[in-house]
Amino acid sequence: MNAGVLSCNPIGAAREEPWLHVRRELFEYGILPYPSLMHNDVVSGLRNLRDRLLLFQQASPICTWSLNNNSSSSSIQNGESDAVQTVEESSTGRQKRVATAAIAASLELSEAHAHLVLDTLASILPDEGEEGVDRLARTPLKEIDSVGADVDDVLLYLYVQSYRRVPSRPHRDAAAVADVWPSTSAIDRLLPSPSPLQARSVSFAKRLMPCQAEEEVNQLAYVQKHLPSLLALLAESTEDGENGTKVITAGKFERLGLLLRAKDANMVSIPLIQAAPFFANSDPAMPAAPVPLEQVLEWISLHICAASENLHQKPLVEKNGSSDSVATVASDVTDVMMMDAATSTVGSTTGAQTIFLPNGLLQLSNDWRPEGLTFVDGVVRASVLKQEQDIKGGSVKVSHCHDSAVYVLAPLKYVSVVGCSDSIVVLGAVGKTVRVEHCERVQLIVPTARITIANCRECLFYLGVNQLPLFTGDNHNLQVAPYNTFYPRLEVHLAQVGVDATVNRWDHILTLGLLDHNDTFIHTNGVANVQVEGAMLLQPEKFTIFTVPKWNENELGHELLTRANPFLLPKPYLLAQQHRSKAAENLKEMLYNAALEDNKKRHFTSAIHAHFREWLFASGNICQIYDLQRQD
Structure with missing residues (x-):
């Protein structure tokens, strides 16, 4: 058995390659608090939903949703007719696709919320490699509704909405909680307690939230438990009718790429359909024969395991003798460039630690890194810079940082900012989505395609965002403003990840859901169903305009550098900024031309410098200046 594996084999059994890993993006960025997305009898309910989706799609093949800021209907330029024809033909062809109107009618949602479902699905579809990538994953934002989503992707996505859900019941007794798999979610362990700001302790705040390893183990356990139902949702019957064998075709199996990614013996990603021996190397013109559902289930169960870059280095150690317990999974240790490591409460640990989960034991090893994820974790009163060469996999998690400045200036796919307080977080261009949770007094500056903000307090978001910013959960005293900075390679990064600087919907806010005391989030006492x-x-x-320090600008060569904010400021903010700049210039000129004697000028200058130094020390910004000097 290999390290990083959630064991479901007898002790001593080995898990052979290829390895199947659960895609964390679906669970960490794809869950929406829509009660109408839930079904009591999931498989049969979603099968009926498939018929409704295709029926409504045939009735309204042309999209009615508009992405313009003025919400007026407009045509999509360059290729609209081809895209719409694709959706129309797909309803009768082999690959059936649905768009916003069909989702809205089938799930009884508003078009704005139905488009959010489609857009969120587009953001979490796998886009690695060339084979097996659904075209929705690489479609420009303004054309998403014209392309539509594969109906099986929609059904799998809706099924997984049951993750992290507590049943809506008047009380949460043991029987109610036991209905949710995996038992209670890791996030459900959050109990009413002081916030990170109140606690003033990163280590205390971290104990309230699940670590990355816990989350990934819970995701794996969820998929393992629900795998038979997920396959049943995709299965087709043979010609024998109800008594016939349930089979999985190659096309249906390929849809599981939303849930799973495959790695070979060298830990290199391979198309999921090429990893399966019963579908590998099949001719697209002559697809492989369908495979019995039981055979597909057995093969996946033998190869699915927890993602870990050290998968093949350490032997399995069973902790409680159970064949379905958790064994040797890695921890999310700190991976930050800190100026003063002694200031952080998170450091290197010796030996392994064990975390008790509802569904097993999690042994943490201090030499593990989550696959494809770069951490900036536990930074306290320090400044951190991460650039392109520091990022692995395009995903970043900024967590449990306090009174710090974090710069991640690179082209990114996914970013999560969790459990931070009293900090400034400046992100590079994010092509898929950003999620911000459980933060207080944080200033976030980011250009991104999408952003979701949940359970935050007294935060300020400077956004350059192409889609409606989504707010959900228990938020208080939040503010949004247009994007307010730039750095030398910003426009290059925007182009690389597909963020459009000509579209900024920062002020078109979308709120979602009701606060319910039965859900998994922490709410103020007495707040429910509001x-x-x-x-x-x-x-x-x-x-105000934020100035990003210019590190190593001379090393960038003669390439085209960004010299100004590429996002156009709205007129009121532009005029206010011009007024502020003019006032500062007038004050500077007045002081320079003041008719003062030389000794009075010296005293006046010394007083200004003294007050500035006092402000630097009182605000804590003097530490950031020292950190920036060291970085430079």
């Missing part, structure tokens, strides 16, 4: 709070627009007179 509308989710969104965010207020920052007043123009309070808007």
Whole structure:
């Protein structure tokens, strides 16, 4: 058995390659708090939903949803007719696709919320490699509704909405909680307690939230438990009718790429359909014969395991003798460039630690890194810089940082900012989505395609965002403002990840869901079944430009560098900024031309410098200046 494996084999058994890993993106960025997305009898309910989706798609093949800021209907330029024809033909062809109108009618959602479902699915579809990639994963944002989603992808996505859900019942007794798999989610262990700001302790805040290893083990356990139902959702019957064998075709098996990714013996990603021996190397013109569902289930069960870059280095150690317990999975240790490591409560540990989970034991090893994920974790009163050469896999998690400045200036796919307080987080261009959770007094500056903000307090978001910013959960005193900075390679990064600087929907806020005391989030005492709070627009007179330090600009060569904010400022904010700049220039000129004697000028200058130094020390910004000097 290999390290990093959730064991379901007898002791001593070995898991052979290829290895199948659960895609964390689906669970960490794809869960939406829609009660109408849930079904009591999931498989039969979703099968009926398939028929409704295709029926409504045939009735309204042309999309009615508009992505323009003014919400007026507009045509999509360059290739609209081809895209719409694709959706129309797909409803009768081999690959059936559905768009916003069909999702809205089938699930009884508004078009805005139905488009959010489709857009969220587009953001989490796998786009690695060339084979087996659904075209929705690489479709420009403005054309998503014209392309539509494969109906089986929609059904799998809706099935997984049951993850992290507590049944809506008047009380949460043991029987109610036991209905949810895997038992209670890791996030459900959060109990009412002081916030990170109140606690003033990163280590205390970290104990309240699940670590990355816990989350990935829970995701794996969820997929393992629900795998028979997920395959049944994709299965087709043979010609014998109800008594016939349930089979999985190559096309249906390929849809599991939403849930799983495959790795070979060298830990290199391979197309999922090429990893399966019964479908590998099949001719697209002559697809492989369908495979019995039981055979597919057995093969996946033998190869599915927890993702870990050290998969083949350590032997399995069973902890409790159970064949389905958790064994030797890695921990999310700190991976930050810190100026003063002694300031952080998170450091290197000796030996292994064990975490008790509802579904087993999790042994943490201090030499593990989550696959394809770069951590900035546990930074306290320090500044951190990460650039392109520091990022592995395009995903970043900024977690449990306090009173710090974090710069991640690179082209990214996914970013999560979790459990931070009193910090400034500046991100490079994010092509898929950003998720911000459980943060207080954080300023986040980011250009991104999408952003979701949940359970935050007193935060300010400077956004360059192409889709509606989504607010959900228990939020309080949040503000949004237009994007306010730039760095030398920003426009290059925007182009690499597909973020459009000509579209900024920062002020078109979308709120989702009701606060319910039965759900998994922590709410203020007495708050239940009230509308989710969104965010207020920052007043123009309070808007400021943020200057990103220019590290190693001379090393960038002669390439085209960004010299100004590529996102156009709305007129009130532009005028307010011009007024502020003019006032500063007038004050500077007035002081320079003041008719003062030389000794009075010296005293005046010394007083200004003294007050500035006092402000630097009182605000803590003096530490950031020292950190920036060391980085430079």
